Amino acid sequence: MAHTLIIRGFTDQVHEKLGDIANQRGVSINSIVKDAVDMWLKKKESEAPKKHHLVIYSDDDSMMRLLKSMDRLAKEGNFFRCFFGPPHSLSTDLLSRLKWYDGTSKPYYYLSIKNQEEEGKQPQVHTKSQSKKEIMKYCNTVIENVVKNADNQPVCCMDFLINDIGNDSLKQALSIEKVYDDNRIAGLMYCTYKTDNLLNSEVKDLIELFEIHDQIFILKEDEVYKLHITKENVHKLFLN
Numbered sequence: 001m002a003h004t005l006i007i008r009g010f011t012d013q014v015h016e017k018l019g020d021i022a023n024q025r026g027v028s029i030n031s032i033v034k035d036a037v038d039m040w041l042k043k044k045e046s047e048a049p050k051k052h053h054l055v056i057y058s059d060d061d062s063m064m065r066l067l068k069s070m071d072r073l074a075k076e077g078n079f080f081r082c083f084f085g086p087p088h089s090l091s092t093d094l095l096s097r098l099k100w101y102d103g104t105s106k107p108y109y110y111l112s113i114k115n116q117e118e119e120g121k122q123p124q125v126h127t128k129s130q131s132k133k134e135i136m137k138y139c140n141t142v143i144e145n146v147v148k149n150a151d152n153q154p155v156c157c158m159d160f161l162i163n164d165i166g167n168d169s170l171k172q173a174l175s176i177e178k179v180y181d182d183n184r185i186a187g188l189m190y191c192t193y194k195t196d197n198l199l200n201s202e203v204k205d206l207i208e209l210f211e212i213h214d215q216i217f218i219l220k221e222d223e224v225y226k227l228h229i230t231k232e233n234v235h236k237l238f239l240n
Helices: 013-025 029-046 061-078 091-099 111-116 128-151 163-170 170-182 203-211 234-238
Strands: 050-057 080-084 154-159 187-192 216-221 224-225
Touching: 013 029, 050 061, 061 080, 061 154, 080 091, 080 128, 111 234, 128 154, 128 163, 128 170, 154 224, 163 170, 163 187, 170 203
Parallel strands: 050 187, 050 216, 080 154, 154 187
Antiparallel strands: 216 224
């Protein structure tokens, strides 16, 4: 069924130029506008999204449920399924079994001293002065691994590394988040944080974390809640 489209700001000069072109080509102005709209829609549909989402969870069971559902949806959406994070965690082990690409650079930056000793390595302790540059460099390497192996395919990526960064310093995590937000890769990036790492944070850091992501999701067992954050005036406190 055809619909009438009203275009505001369409000047007489533009209309006259379109009329001349339409007469030269033997078509109507309507068909020219329709073709232009169709081309714009096709271009937008072909562009892969570059989404940056936040996922907050308190327990591994909730995350495991989510990952199993996401695996099916990512396959159906033809995404390049990938992740990075601590080795031998419940989440990363599950994704490895589901054949997601592990972009984690080895050795893992936040590998505990105990795990390093168990693997027969000389334990490395990162000082605060070293860590800022080192973790930024490490994160760049991880993203480069993902981009290289995705081979221009949009990603569905689970970031568990950011939770360890936030556990060490939420301010450092925010710095990493900002760098990624300015250089997003095509697809869906999900930054995951455990509630334990956020509850003792300053409110201004939490708000900044929320605002830097497109959408905020909170897991409760097998349910997903979407959190909306809006800035309000004080008088809203007195409204019903």
